[in-house]
Amino acid sequence: MGQQRYTAEQRDTVADALLADPAARVVAVNDSGLIVPMPPAVPVREAATISGAASVLELVHPEDIVTVIDLWHEVRVTGAASTRAGALHGAGSTITMHGLDTRERFGVLLAFLVGYRDVAADDSARAQDALRPRVCVVRKDEVACLLEVDETVTRLLGWTPEAYAGRRTLELIHPDDQQRAIANWMDLLQHPGAARRTRLRHRHDDGSWLWFEVTNRNLLAHPDYRCVLAEMVDIAEEMAVTQALEASDQLLRRLTEALPGGILQIDTTGRVVHRNARLAGVLGLELASVFELYDVMTDPEPLRDALRCVRDRGVDADLEADLAADLAADLAADLAADLAADAVDAVQGLRRVAISVRGLHTDSGECTGAILYLSDVTEAAQLREQLAHRASHDDLTGCLVRRAAIERLEGSLAALPGESGGREARASVSVLFIDLDGFKDVNDRLGHAAGDALLREVGRRLLADAGPGGAVGRFGGDEFVVLRTDLGSHEAVAHAVAAVQDLLREPFDHDGTELVPVASVGAAWTDTRIEADALVALADADMYRAKRSRPDRRRHTRQQAPA
Template identity: 30%
Template sequence: MTEYVHSAEARDKIFAGLLEHPHTRVAALTADGRRIPAPDALARDADRLLPVPGDNSNLLEMLRPADVVDALAAWERTARTGVGRISAQLSDEPGRRYELTAIDMRHRYGVFVCVLMDLGMHPALSDGDRSEQSLAALRPRSARMLKKFDGVIADIDDRVTGMFGWTREQMIGSRSTQFFHEEDVQRSIAAWLDMLSTKQSSRVRVRHSRADGSWLWIEVENIYQEAAELAEAVMVSHISDISEEMAAYEALRHREQLFRRLADSLPIGLLQLEQDGSVVYANSLLTSMLGTGAAGTVHEQLASVADQDRATLDTAFQDVLAGGPDRELEVTLQPLPASGEQRRCTFTLIGLSDEEGAPGALACVRDITESVRSREELRVKATFDHLTGCYNRASSLAILDRELSVEGHHLTGVIFADLNEFKGVNDSLGHAAGDELLVTAANRIRSVLRSDDVVGRIGGDEFLLICPRLEQAAEVINIAERVGKALEGDVVLSAGTARLSAAIGVACSTDGSTGDVLIAQADAAMYESKRLKPRRPVLFEQPLPAPESEKPAPTRP
């Protein structure tokens, strides 16, 4: 609601209206609220002036502590609008309620004034009672007014005075719109003209000024009265106090604004849908994430979801809107034109029922692109060798065990390749050259494998190759021979030229083979390959011939 600033004329009128009440007292105040002697122009009615304390104490010191905060707010309102009002108790008069109206009268008297109107004793009020009982509980809830065809007030009943505080002399002869809030005048005129043209009753809601400077929400029912001449017609206006209803609307509006502020400040996108899929609310972050703006339906709102995930998400929304269980799923969004980045989001779908106000659904959307990226980076680090891009030892062993667990008649082959003279390359050309040689070896191995074969680096210069779904052992020998040729020859490195070669052992699964057994067999065959001149891949056979150094010495007769 727009805050109304009172003109100097309006403040004069309010002050004069308050002084017409017999039970009022007046205090002169400085801009900071200190009580000071009244100027001569204000002191003509000395009986009404509050005595000034010797220390020029603040007006707030007169009030009970429980009313000080509200009084401060009213004083700030006075500074902004020219008039502020509260209902409060004085510290030295427990149980008695006063209406305090502060008015900026510096244009006339050079001071602020505070008018205290005695509301009398209230049994329900006590020192410990914090309730805000004011004139609202005492004033009439309805009143009656007569108006001429042009809206000039012809007569009022006593309840009008009780409701607004204006006297008969102040209201009769004035146009009723003079008492309406400026923002409501055009609406009230339109309702009045509608009544005159249709000769039917009309209703309008407006803010009506009160003599104390406050505004009161009222509903006016204007009833047409037939007359021989329009100029002689006198219309009847029934007035109803709707301040409590409007206060409830205002409180609801404030709560809605607070909800929207909170929703817009959350680090997640929010989407509320009615049961038919129409959009009730979408916070600013959601529209930013999805890039769909002020879409009216869930179909339009989800237009940026990637095609491969769209059907799944649509089905999930339909299920939740139909009363199904809450769902959570992860989807990909199409790249936004501004960034071109493809993003991932989680949608948490929550069903709403009549208990939450209306059936429908609430979607909480979180952008997890960075989380997915971090998760993928961790997965890569946990799965692959950072230097060569091959699977690391743990992942290689896990893949081998998984392949061996697959039921069927296929064989799984294992190739163990160990680079020859690798330590000499590190010693002569440096560790950077050694790393470069390992990368070259890994690339060459990959270039001769099948699409399903797996390359793992399980040691410094050791590679484990897993060849699944073989029909016969000869297939893995052929692969091993291709690997052996790929790992043979000179390699030009940044620091010089190195000779590349490898010893290669091969093993093939049988019924009941385990990963550890196959690797041990391929490792044993690799050592046999190292012994051969020239080196070639060796298939593990039981038993392998022992090296010459390990053969027992002949016994003498």
């Protein structure tokens, strides 16, 4: 509609025409872009209104949110604008959105959606979830009463800041998590300036429970704060993956019990008494004794132990075992003429089988042998491994997520002695805390695709340089942590810090733009057992000292010169 300001008469004429159009749906929008109740003065049919959305952004496909934002900017400038956008309710479905500034006439702006049909509840929920923030900050006093919260609490937990403030935190924590919360809080109070992290379920205003990773910082003695500052990070998606892993593991185990598989009956000497036809398809060979099964297993000892328990103690067993790839392939070639094609294909490559061992006993309890039920669970094992990887690794960079990195660090620290020893060589653990300088500037100037490319490249370089026994975690948007167990002194750590800075600042190309990562790096080293959070905090503090000492930090990027 151009950039001129439409007159009130022109806008009123368009509004009247759209209000009379049976194909148009309408919502009232305030100056902040949120949907508000329709003023009584607007002559609108009840069926023409839309409910259940907080803003018009929740009515369109997430890819078109920016387009709609631009539309409303133009409405505020010119008084009227139109655009087409993908509808949330169906693939390929589009709507035409008209925005009109009718504040002079009705006190609100009006949004008309032509071609819109009611959005399914699950689609609306997905749109709201895409727009929902993931982090909020609250302030608490020394008895864990809420003093102040930011406005993101409403989007995350449904509470208004006024309703949330003044409440006791314990009232909002799931009963099953309260003991852990109390222990974490009491430990925090004993350490001024320290930070403690825990995972808890907090109550939503609608009565549901949401998972958060809460980092409490004891700033009660700090003259600028006089409170406990808590950062609450929404980890619902991460917990959903973890719970899906547990549920999938349980489901796959139950399905494995019901699937048809190979049956093998043996006597006390290991001789095969009976086998079914399916066994050859599972194993790729015909067995005369259990010892031939041992030969094609990468590690037969667990099965040997299980059969001994059945024989000597009457204890049944369930286990999984890998079939050796080379032996299975040789057997497939030897038996190709005798086996069905699917059985030959099945034995190509390393495979995993689930084995259920059940003892056979006389009425007097004497063992007469055992029955083995074998089923191919290769795909199930791969799925478990994939889900486990997703739960512990960042999708963008391939680095460990914060929880997994802390667990790895805790395991390394647990192996250290409790006290310092002499000068002899001893185990140590080092943490390098890396913060990318100017990362926000990359996103602002070049877009999030460039920012993602920068994060991926930094993660790739750190992972390649971590060394044996090392690990790399992504702690935040532009924060990485490197765990090293091969640095035996403070001097070695200092060299490692310099090496990381040199490693990262090597430029690389992204879509014609040369990106030059620049980072502030801090480090902490210990050869005695301490808390993982404490060691990370020391490295974090050292990083900020390094950042403050470099007032001339460069941006990450520079435009590549023309060829």
